[in-house]
Amino acid sequence: MKPITRGTLAVVVTSVAAAVGAAAPAAASGTVPVTVPLGGVSRSLGAEVPTLGAEVPLLKPGVPDGPRYVPGRLVPDRVLPQLPVRSGLPGLHTRAPLPHLLDDGFDHLDVDSPTGGLRALTPGLSVDAPLTAPDGSNVGLPEAKMPQAAVVAPVLRTVADGNVGTGPGL
Secondary structure, three states, X not given: OOHHHXXXXXXXXXXXHHHHHHHHHHHHXXXXXXXXXXXXXXXXXXXXXXEEEEEEEOOEEOOXXXXXXXXXXXXXXXXXXXXXXXXXXXXXXXXXXXXXXOEOOXXXXXXXXXXXXXXXXXXXXXXXXXXXXXXXXXXXXXXXXXXXXXXXXXXXXXXXXOEEEEEOOO
């Protein structure tokens, strides 16, 4: 194998390993880190600028609970089942300089809001036909009744958290 081919193969393998290594923590944690590159602005202005970063959650759909048979109804209950979804609230991490508003010891503001767990169920639909089940006392014919329709309300469960603080600079 030629040295150029070996070098190219080494670069490709290293790049793939770096990409997999960077993607593995994001897939394991369920969030994708996003940073806003402001280093060039800091160097061009010659001043300290805020640092800003976020974490965007990944949606993880679950398995829906299928329709269920209910005695006395022609149509199964929850024709359109609710879909469970797990995710997280977006996280935010920022640090900004303050122009000595409070005191010399308090010249930076930190805002930290970590990702929080989020569990949700999408809306569902439950309907019933305008006929009863066939009845043996009525020569096997169904009777008319009022149709029924209901929307199953969505469910959302989460806990949000955050910290705001001031302190001395770097």
